[in-house]
Amino acid sequence: MVQAPFKKLTLEDFLALPEGETAYELVDGVAIPKVSPQFFHATSQKNLLFLLDNWSQGRGRTLP
Numbered sequence: 001m002v003q004a005p006f007k008k009l010t011l012e013d014f015l016a017l018p019e020g021e022t023a024y025e026l027v028d029g030v031a032i033p034k035v036s037p038q039f040f041h042a043t044s045q046k047n048l049l050f051l052l053d054n055w056s057q058g059r060g061r062t063l064p
Helices: 011-016 039-055
Strands: 024-027 030-033
Touching (some): 011 024
Antiparallel strands (some): 024 030
C-alpha cells in the first residue's frame, strides 16, 4: 500500500482546527494530543518551582 505524502500543518491551519475535548499542540507541523501530567512530572515541577522561588528572593517572581 502506498501512502499519500503528508502535508504539514501551518500555524493558521492548526488554529483553524475545531476544538474538542482533547487539547492539541503543534509540533513540527503535526497536531499532537497533549498528555495530562502524571505524578513524576507534577512532583518535578513542584520541586523545581521551590528551588527557583528560593533562588529568586529579591530578584523577581517565579510561577509554574
